[in-house]
Amino acid sequence: MAIDITWIRDDAELASYCAEWQRLPFVALDTEFMRVDTFYPKAGLIQVGDGKRAYLIDPLLIGDWAPFAALLENSAVLKVLHACSEDLEVFLRLTGALPQPLLDTQLAAGYLGIGYSMGYSRLVQSVLGIDLPKDETRSDWLQRPLTEMQVRYAAEDAQHLAELYAALAPRLVEPKLSWILEDGAELIANLRREVVPEELYREAKLAWKLSRAQLAVLRELCAWREIEARLRDMPRNRILREHSLWPLARFQPDNLVALARIDDMHPRTVRQDGNTLLKLIREAAETPPADWPEAIPEPLPPEASGLLKTLRAVGQAEAERLGMAPELMLRKKHLEALLKTGFPNGPYQLPDALKGWRRELMGQALLDTLAASNQ
Template identity: 45%
Template sequence: MLIPSEPIWIDQDDQLAELCAVWRKQAAIAVDTEFMRSDTFYPIAGLLQIGDGKGCYLIDPLTISNLAPLRELMLDTAVTKVLHSCSEDLEVFQRWLGVVPAPLFDTQIAAAFAGLGFSLGYSGLVKNLLTIEIPKDETRSDWLQRPLSVAQLKYAALDVAHMLIVYGKLLQLLKTSERLEWVKSDCADLVANARKLEDYSDAYQKVGFAWKLRPQELAILKQLCIWREREARARDLPRNRLIKEPSLWEIARKKIQDIAHLSKVPDIPSRTLKNDAEIILQIVRDALELDESSWPARLEPPLAQSEGPLMKALKNYVREYAEQAQLPPEVLIRKKDYEYLVRSGMQGGAYQLPARLMGWRFTLIGEGLLKVAQTQSQQSETL
């Protein structure tokens, strides 16, 4: 089959509106984005590629002004948007269009459930299913330059040229193995998570070694992290360009309240010291005045060595199931799911599963994991 791969440049509002009307009559379209993010918090859209099986259309975000037809297309529930490893693309759409495409079909997720490998790159997937080589030499290109080079245009077009064929083959494999609904469920979760309102209140929990801090120190760290999250977005600046997490941790641990001590904290950018020192110090002072009742509880430390046998038993169970099902274990369970399960029974109560293991994964591994945990607990009690 001849797959059209010549790039078709779209930089006029009326062109795009006409094409969107056509694409809304299709069951699926291939979608990809190119963007820049080296010096900003938010990705800057440099290009949108759409493949419809007849052509590869390259839409210029720098010149298109009427985005309404594109928004309507991305939200049209009758049109499946086919993307590969789409988490960053969803950020681009949120920033540029203010919407999250849906329904979507992520070919990387689908490839894993089809038994083709976990976290498989797009070029590897195309080579696996179509025995076609796709060059990846323009990955680090400047997608905001104009005009784009011939090599960039060709690269961008190839990213969507084969995607609908790949989509069709993956659908066939997933229907045969009766795993299509699993993929749809995980893709729907991607959309739901991308649409959630941003909440910075628990950002402090992700800071390395935050579990070593006492409650009052955590109260300081919590407020510092909220400030960093808000300011990084407001200034469109990468978080670490503002201040790194180890620096925030050090400020909270030492309860720093003066510029002399703050200036000795490692790795604080000079610009932040110059512009934000007093704000940071005031955040610390305000946090120190908080009532004890508002302090966060201490965070759980890393799992103790004594939990090792249970963790090993749980992983062995999943690995054996995954081998039998010819699935990567990573599509079934995440590291934090194991930890949630182990911690749930550490106080002597019944073991609990995280929400992610309570859907279709429950009958596959969730129920079995609970039994393994309960059996392991009973055995340890008899020793």
């Protein structure tokens, strides 16, 4: 069946259609972008579906995104996306706005017990019985003109996403609908939270093995890498590879030969930024003890794994009762944070990260399970 496609190629058209979409109960949104050699995604196409037709917005021709930003932020219009974390970055970069309320159909499929982390094509096939054309996502979305296949692929995404939501909507009853929207709101809140470059060292692999003096060096390396990636609009690993961070902070090379011997150190990095890195390491190593970061807590010992499994079973039992994908219930990092509050002998307390419906539904059961395990 041919899809009705409307192209939007200037600011006036976009403003006019946005005014129409503001009156709808929902819009389906998708993006096509390129992000091979860049830090930020480069938008190639924005798709909107209203259930009747597919609208293709050419971002290379739009200068005023204010009407679209207003649509994204209109709380009366539900925004439907699929597996949307990268799409959200595109919207934020283009318009400065993020869609709310947000319903992710990949999440909805998990909540309805259809399947966890399902790809778009598989979900469309499963719910609508439609076979989508072969994947065009790897093609060049910044080229003009786009190929006929690209246009068809992009339009079908928007059209079928709207149909998918219409098919799932009758099954999305309370409390599950509120929970899905709560997860969407959390995704938005996390994206809005500014990444502070000086805090990134906490997430670095094996950071807990470093002394506080070495952490001072790691902190500067991670911050420098993040700031440079943004300034140069390049992927972080093109600036400095992830696996080089820890040995740099641990061994603190003081010349280019030693720097080149660091694990996973790319020769290009030594050539382009070697002297900068040596200076950064030298200066960070002189950080006075009063300014060293706090030590990073060790991961849980292997003997905690049995208890982790017992806690996960609490979530699995609830998932079974509710007909949901068990992976949606309790995140491993939240369970680990809970165990870290009192392992091995307690008392335990629920971590702040475990919040919302999961805390209300399972928080007490988790604490009771831990109390029983210590008797």
